[in-house]
Amino acid sequence: MRIVVCVKHVPDVQSERSFGPDDRLSRGEDDVLNELDENAVEAAMVLVEEYGGEVVALTVGPEDAAGSLRKALQLGAASAVHVLDDAAAGSDVVGTAAVLAAAVRSIGSEAPVDLVVTGMAALDGMTSMVPGALAATLGLPALTLAAELSVEDGTVRARRDVGEVGEVLEAELPALVSVTDQANEPRYPNFKAIMAAKKKPVTQVTLEDLGVDPAAVGAAGSRTRVVDVQVRPPREPGPVLVDAGEAGLALAGFLAERKLV
Ligand SMILES: Cc1cc2nc3c(=O)[nH]c(=O)nc-3n(C[C@H](O)[C@H](O)[C@H](O)COP(=O)(O)OP(=O)(O)OC[C@H]3O[C@@H](n4cnc5c(N)ncnc54)[C@H](O)[C@@H]3O)c2cc1C
DSSP: OEEEEEOOEEOOTTSOOOBOTTSSBOOOTTOEEOHHHHHHHHHHHHHHHHHOOEEEEEEEOOGGGHHHHHHHHHTTOSEEEEEOOGGGTTOOHHHHHHHHHHHHHHHHHHSOOOEEEEESOOTTTOOOOHHHHHHHHHTOOEEEEESEEEEETTEEEEEEEETTEEEEEEEESSEEEEEOTTSOOOOOOOHHHHHHHTTSOEEEEOHHHHTOOGGGSHHHHOSOOOOOOOOOOOOOOOOOOOOSSOHHHHHHHHHHHTTOO
């Protein structure tokens, strides 16, 4: 099986976030592989370990997104493709999907791609819409939010949990699947994997290489734009109950008032 896994380079969720003059999230050196995309790489690796083949990691991102590709290679991907082009910066969902689709087609021109795997959401933009938009652009069936994934006889099968209900979907390959953080436990790369990743090939491509019109993507081509951004106000400190023998009653009253008991 030949599987393309889409991985995004995002600000670390633990880091202090800031916004630039264009109201877009500032990107920095501390950015990391989107944690939820580790589940995507793991899902692809499990399939390749079962059926053979290879995983190609793909990102659209700035120069330091190479760090996220390197991590994907440490997690087992055989090679990586980095779409690196200033004109792609600021792409919205449609623009991102257009660039990713062109890159998947380009990877597929070398040898057919059976499956595209994405994470369930990027922890910065967090729309969870890229997988659907990418599948639509590529004309592939989309099995989104898979909590379980398997492939048999050219058919991919995914279990998704919708509230109290579990659904099982299937589609013929080639297809696109987005996986949740319930799908698996991503592996930790060992020393050997870290060293091996250094030798794996990473191909840089531009929009021109992919035949994508720069005016149709990036900030220039985006159909959505951030018009305002506000830092969430700090939370008000809660009341402190000092126990002088009545704190239990006061606590029960506090919870009852808020209909919490
Ligand atoms: C309200 C809003 C605010 C935004 N703010 C900013 C901002 O501050 N700064 C900024 O630069 N952009 C911003 N964007 C753009 C946003 O980052 C893009 O829309 C983004 O490329 C796609 O959306 P997402 O991050 O929600 O991805 P999601 O749809 O949540 O991602 C799902 C999966 O798609 C794959 N994927 C997504 N993006 C990529 C990628 N680039 N490369 C490889 N795989 C990918 C990953 O597997 C990921 O797990 C904003 C967009 C919106 C709608």
